[in-house]
Amino acid sequence: MTAQSGHQPVGDIVDRLEDVVQRDNISLRDLFEEFGESSFLPALMVPSLLVVSPLSGIPLFSSACGLTIAFISAQMLFSRKHLWLPDFLMKMKIDGPKARKAVKKMRGVGAWIDRHSRNRLSVFVARPVRKWLQLLCLLCGLAMPFLEIVPFSSSLLGGAVTLLATSMLARDGLFALLGSIAIVAAGVLVPMGVMGVI
Template sequence: MERNHNDATNLQQLLEQISQSSANAGQVSVKDILNSVGERSFGPVVLLAGLITIAPLVGDIPGVPTVMGMIVLLTLGQLLFRRHSIWLPAWVSQRSVPQEKLLKGVDWLQKPARFLDRWTGQRLVFLVDGPGLYVMAVICMLVAMIMPAMEVVPFSANGAGAALMAFGLAIVARDGLLAILATSFTVVTVGFVVASLAG
């Protein structure tokens, strides 16, 4: 995956880009946010989907986890087919959230972002480049596929959001160790959802 010079390299930078996308707007669309992080930024888009899913006031809106899952599926599907830019259909790109809720969610995430950025860095890079990147893409797509079902299992959508956030941050920061932790967390989350639905 080729990096653009405008790509965020940590979580705080991505949050700043999201904040800028909502300037002077009553409603902030998916397209607005995507434009702010870059149309070639596959990693930041996955991180963004995870952040929005777990952000208070935003991720709790019915349907938001499902839309974020669709964005991940469409985005990473294009990555697997080696597209160099991200395309989303209008019915997804024009979905919007209130600016006030988005900014409150971003503000809440600032402190965790500073903490996480201190503990991430370039480690085991081979796990997030080349074949490793495609393996992560497939895992993220599997998480995204079950996100609609997670809306009926309390707190599970937050787990999926955290998993996507971890994978996205691993790609952004080129942190293979974080990718391993994200995979472990994903297995636990999916197992919890399957057990809840089966019970």
């Protein structure tokens, strides 16, 4: 199913985020409560989209998003029915104007993803493979706190998680492959950045 047929999973998530960020001060709890405790994939897309946004420049923000991605992915991996996140993450505050600016930037990314995602190559998002995709998201989330010192590395991993989450939402195997390739690219480029090669 394509965006042209009216189904816009990422755009719908951005719309709902836009409603929440109209407040002056927002916590991660406010963002996640918008989606409910059983909406794992939308919840996974929230921190992955945020870390791709300009908010990733805030110190420790990428770490918080990474840990959030790891907690959500781990619970998906073990097939929990209801999402739980620790208070120290849920209480994290985001400045309202910065959040609104970030969500505005997300809209273009979301529109592009929705235009190009559709149900295809379903073998790469079938149930056994989905566990692998969830594990990749978990590993990306766990890596982010260690990459604070490497510019844009967390955003690259956040983009990969966004692609993987979209692949599971839209049953799009091509996006699963693209997300996996992005993770491999990060695995090559990040160490090169640390060593000063690039």
